[in-house]
Amino acid sequence: MNVTVGVVMRGVPPWLVAFSPARQGTTCPRRNSGGSAKRGNPRGSAPMSRPGRSARTRDEVFWRTLDTSSPEAYRASTRPHRERMWRELIGELPPPSLPPNPRSRLYREAERWVGHEVTLDVWPGLFAYGILLVPRGMSEGERRPVVVCQHGLEGRPQDSVGPSDEPAYQSFAARLAERGFVVFAPQNPYIGGDAFRWLQRHANPLGLTMFAVIVRQHERILEWLASLPYVDPSRIGFYGISYGGVTAMRVPALLEGYALSICSANFNDWALKVASNEEPFSYVFTHEWEMPEWNLGHTYNYAEMAALIAPRPFMVERGHSDGVGVAEVVDYEYAKVRRLCAALGIPERTEIEYFDGAHVIHGVGTFAFLHRHLQWPGPVRGEVD
Known part of the structure; x- marks a missing residue:
């Protein structure tokens, strides 16, 4: 030695x-002055040189149990995994115990939509909150598709609607409302510095996570959205950026009321992202100390979560310069999703779009994806951006 x-x-x-x-x-x-980690291999592809033990374990306990012979057989084969992911990885809390009791107030009026702040009861002392954007000019009895637009770390629904000092959002919620979608931008609890991290830390020994709460909040949101007379409950999609992309992987995997999911600026080999001591994009080198999740590497990484979203449509939005990861890692994990959809005979239900940009909403391929799979006609050229 x-x-x-x-x-x-x-x-x-x-x-x-x-x-x-x-x-x-x-x-x-080591961290350099530019805030990134130095490494000898600029590609950072060493972890993909061969499947690690955790990947081989996931092959055994997950992928080999899936039945792709038909959509019905596939759904049946994923049900035990959805239950296990909820119970062991996320933590399962009781369903909402209070009626929704929706309260609203006018937020803003724009040329093509009207915005309302909405609060919904979940449990005593806990509520769900967000901004609802309703397009103008809807016909009597018309039912529109909905896009739930989820903000990132330290964000608010107002950022998703815009205008915002945070350039990442690109007012994507408002832009989708201008295209005729009903839009709801919820507040998630990952805000307030380390305050939410301590809540996560207190929850972990109880077998719970912050997402145990978030799932039930979104369950209530889906229930309420489905009750609105101008909403088609079968066409409610999810689009989240950054920490909202974390949500896009977990919540739609568990709640089948979401008809599709888009993960922006987040998709990754999550085990590598959380635990690598070599890759500069790892959380080992950042202040987000709440990220480790129980046994994720042996159970439900991002490809497996996407598999639980299937056969519903799923898309990844990825900027070439986004520091949350590198293309080799993203492609490695996403390839499993594309292969699964091909095996199910639905290759058109999954996409990945790369663009020349960083940690931002691009809103090109993803908007087209929403129009196509939520069955809503796109705008006339030049009518909106």
């Missing part, structure tokens, strides 16, 4: 020594 390793690792179990960076002939990346 290298003398340095022997000194540093004295008293450490042999199995742990075997995995030490010094033993492997590598070094942990």
